Amino acid sequence: MKSPGLRLFAFAYLIFLYAPIVLLPIFAFNSGTIIAFPLKGFTLHWFDQLFSNATLGQALRNSLIIAVSTAIFATTLGIFAARASTRYRFPGKPGIMGLIMLPLVLPEIIVAVSLLIVLLGIGVPLSIFTVILGHVLAATPYAIAVLNAAFSSLDKSLEEAAYDLGETKWSTFRLITLPLVLPGIVSSMLMAFTISLDEFIIAFFLAGEQVTLPTYIFSQLRFPKQIPMIMALGTCLVIASIVLLTIAEYARRRGIAKTGAKDTGGFL
């Protein structure tokens, strides 16, 4: 950071990144319906409107169900895949791992459209269940990437030592492996949860009659008088994100302190 140019660039970059987020709460508490300065006055009306909106409540419930399910399924699949890829050698491993990781680079719209065609083709009714399927597909590669790092930093002889001391393969996994990769599991669930919560394209194609938070927000943007309420919603989401990340980071650092591992950097 010797060059003033670089310093300026970094500063401008941070403003560009975070200024819009700072605007969210400002307009969420502004009594005017138009999103523009000067501000008119303070109001809690938009939050009132937010919490009494039944469709929004339904969208939030759906989104939470989808995101939690996605986090659990993607992370469970990720644990199996990461363990297989770090511990075992089997024929066709690079090809299989490549296929699993492919959704990471495939355009989501292609995944969404092809899933829609397949699901309609085999006659599965569209619901939040089909959204979960799509989201698990999209989130699993991220989960594997996070969990791969956790599993590969685990010394293999720890598991052998527990097995050598009379434990079974399963109790070894439960007593040694699981506690030591727990920070990775938490990271993976958090990531899958976040990916699912704000995913739009797959949800838009596969939700059928149901609404999720992103599809609901998108549908409301057509109505200018709804915008301040969306600002209030955004404010709530930002606060929830910060709380969630703080808890996750606290848990991660505590885990590191407990095992004396080297801090390789987390979210914060």
Added chain:
Amino acid sequence: MTIKTASDRPTMIEFREVQKYYGDYHALRGISAEIRAGEFFSLLGPSGCGKTTLLRTIAGFEDISSGAVLIDGKDMSNVPANKRPTNMVFQSYAIFPHLTVAENVGFGLRRDPRSSAEKARAVEEALELVGLKGYGPRAAHAMSGGQRQRVALARALILKPKVLLLDEPMSALDKKIREQMQVELIKLQRELGITFVLVTHDQEEALVMSDRIAVMFDGEIAQLADPETLYRHPNSRRVANFIGVMNFLPARVTAESDSHVALEVPGLGPLEVTPDQVAAQTSGGEATVGFRPETLTLLYEGQTASDREAPGVIDEVVYYGDMTYYDIRLDGVSAPVRISMRNVFGRPVLDVGSRIRVAWSPGALVLFR
């Protein structure tokens, strides 16, 4: 190759024609050997010789392609690692970082039906055995390298195994702590009477600690013997080279009978060796004689050799404090030989280029052919 050991002690571990393939790679090429009960046994060899693989076949971490491993007379083919009467100290120690020292040491007692008070006492006894009394409540990850090794040792010994397996346990320790641990391990082994099997690439460590040593190259046991036999009577040039320093000089066999072999060695002259000085394994190459640096002595002014002597010039001097190594070019030989002299009081260190005489004895030579 079968090595029969004549001993009154019973056999604890027996390898019968053990073969191990990793795909096309032939890691163990028909190992047959016996390890006696209560013995401190070492598997010594360079990396990739199969010594760790062989150790892991005892523990049950490695399936064998053919042959059999027997522990205390029982075939271990269908016995998984968690049911074998062996415990292991790992190279990385494999201390469970999320547990305390006491939880680590007591880990193997989880399935023990004894009361928790009795188990706690067993843990404390095990910690005392390795000199870590009172360390139980500490976090295992906060221990130093030497302490971790002791924790690993206590953890492996608490189940009272018939065999303790040690996979290069001292390689990560610095020299002082390593030497201290070597002595402690020997004492511990004698005290407990458990069979110890140590894997090491450090020939000095193997010589210091072992009752017997199996020297391994390329998935085979090259020689299995006690340390002194290995050092004095290596059965091949390769073993001789791996254990300690050995000088080699080309030799020509001039006559041979049942009682002696007559040789002509440039630099040393004509000499005779007895059949027990001839290495067991023949390589088919040129005959060479080998001798250890300490079997030769520099002769100072006025000293005479008790047996034979040879003239030469000092090529290089390496001063070690307690010892001085001289590389000496014997007259009529181009490659220098190394000899070691203790720096006892009053003995000067000689300079490069000095002409000297060296005392030697045909009895200290080994003939490789």
